[in-house]
Amino acid sequence: MSAAITADRTHAASRAGEPPLADLMAEIGRRARAASHRLALAPAEGKRQALIAGAGALRAAERVILAQNALDLADARAAGRPASFVDRLMLDPGRVDAIASAVEAIAALPDPVGRVLATFDRPNGLRIERVATPLGVIGVIFESRPNVTADAGALCLMAGNAAILRAGSESFRTSSAIAAAMGEGLATAGLPADAIQLVPVRDRDAVGLMLTGLGGAIDVIVPRGGRSLVERVQADARVPVFAHLEGVNHVYVQASADLDMARSVVLNSKMRRTGVCGAAETLLVDAAAVPTHLAPLVQALLDRGCAVRGDTQACAADPRVVPASDEDWATEYLDAIIACRVVDGLDDALAHIGRYGSHHTDAILTADADAAERFLAEVDSAIVLHNASTQFADGGEFGFGAEIGIATGRMHARGPVGVEQLSSFKYRVRGSGQTRP
């Protein structure tokens, strides 16, 4: 946070004595770019020290953060926000501690900067190395969850990037208090305060300005929020975006799958948490598995409180199943609802996923190794699994320590976006006077 720019404005018009929003955002961009140059060269120990001190500052500021959060919560309730929204916004001492712990976990990650990714020894004696470097300046646009301020800021910092964070207006006060604590950590380590900047105004036009890239100051935008935010960012951004639109994830069960295993994985994929992007939304049961697997799986879901929308055969498996419409196959419910369809073999399953899937996370449950290998090779999704729950779609579960999101595009980052994917590379060439013939 930069001391000069802390106005709390709620609309685009500038008040007396305040810079116009475009000037303010341009200045934030310049500061971020300047900070990124220093961060690119910051040793791992400095970044770790900043994060550990930031985590300490978060814990020390618990009362301030909770007081600001109470103000945000009161506004959100007064505005009639739904309970799920209020829950994402709400902090308590345990959640503040969890935010601090997450920052400490990021501090414990290996420094991605400077890793030698590949080496090419050339016949002329040149040694060429591909070396990881930071990306530069990362713009993060998020909605209600104030922990993103700490998470995203810490991940960007560990990868040597400057972050420009734009909090949803409803979490503005809470996010500001969290950003202040992260700023204390940066100061402790002697790193630039502008390494983690929270846009200091609520003005929604700040989002549009960030999507322009602030005159080349932002290298990539990461939207974290619901579908409408992500779609808007993808449509309007003039800089690259790491986005995932939705996870219409499938679990495809073959007859050879152990039934207990299949039941356990299907239930976990759908019901462990229904609101996460890795949750399964469609169950595909192979025609050969109808006599053995269909009813037990459908009934297990129903008994666990999941609504099932099925095709004719699934409806026949249990009277509680309601008929699915074509729309159901393409729907990310994020709720205790699953679509269920019988498919006629692996090719039909692949065709269904190719038509309705969202390239996020898909699983096959089978004892047939050849079918599993084909599924893993042919399903064009960020994450493909054999005999495991789709809910493993998570950077922490991959061992990445933390993630800034899960990307469904194929450019630069795909799947869980951790510190490695927040990096670029360059080529370092060492010679002894070589010239090119």
Add this chain to the structure above:
Amino acid sequence: MSAAITADRTHAASRAGEPPLADLMAEIGRRARAASHRLALAPAEGKRQALIAGAGALRAAERVILAQNALDLADARAAGRPASFVDRLMLDPGRVDAIASAVEAIAALPDPVGRVLATFDRPNGLRIERVATPLGVIGVIFESRPNVTADAGALCLMAGNAAILRAGSESFRTSSAIAAAMGEGLATAGLPADAIQLVPVRDRDAVGLMLTGLGGAIDVIVPRGGRSLVERVQADARVPVFAHLEGVNHVYVQASADLDMARSVVLNSKMRRTGVCGAAETLLVDAAAVPTHLAPLVQALLDRGCAVRGDTQACAADPRVVPASDEDWATEYLDAIIACRVVDGLDDALAHIGRYGSHHTDAILTADADAAERFLAEVDSAIVLHNASTQFADGGEFGFGAEIGIATGRMHARGPVGVEQLSSFKYRVRGSGQTRP
């Protein structure tokens, strides 16, 4: 090449019986996407067979290609195109053979698809692998060099991608003949003809349509041409772009550099070929090297026919040096001209490169290992070299076999863009029934 769409139109209005351009381009996009799904699963041998057969067809079609080239050349000369333009367009038997050989070299590359890039064995028994996959559909927009049709098509194919190639209108006939030969290769191997499509019309509006992404059919655009083309693509593209704007490349010489080595590397960096993007454009001489290195280096360049535009000290080194203006430090001459400046130590050199460089390729010549390491770490360019010529900025010289261009951005691809950088990845997870707690 698809047989259905081969009209030779020169403006946007559709003629009787032809589809409107937007429909034509959308159809090309759909065909490319469909082909990309098949290519993603094509084994290496099929791709290699297609390329080797394509190279054979190129050699067999030499007379046809040269005849079409003669027509293109006649038009270019009639339009008063400069000699350099005509030279880039012109083919002869040797150049046709070189195009075929380049395709064969690409066929000999390791298949990038399916490579395991990283493995993560998790405590819960999950084995997670990051596996290389194709990017999808690549749009290549180029100008006069007809060899790009074969080069770019072959590189995209080897990486499992479909290519949509838009040739400059001046090379349209030649490029069409080359594309037909590549199509023969695809047919020989049983791969989809739509894997390498040349936009079958000269209509310039096709470029604008490609930049929209053709309704999601194009994953990335690669512009190959001059600055005005690349700038237009970067400004207007709604899909990711692998672009390099220019190479304002520096050679920084310190006093400890062996003079003979420095002279040889400086001359090679500037004069081996002046028109390539890896050519040096600015010589920075350390203040400590002025008594020993400045005059010999400047005079060697002058004696080789290079104009030198210098600061006060460089002007003092030889009467043939003319004063540089501030603009010279930011200029990519692509000609036998170099800017020369004395800098006050490593920090001053880094500051100069940071201010005027284009993040392409920069070299330090020194015997001081610490200075070299700092230069390699701190210069934010795609390629940084110690004691070697900047003209090594080339995918072939890196051992990548071939390149579709040199990227100066930091997203996804950077430096020489070979088959590896034309790839994406996904995560393959193998389990035994794991569920997430």
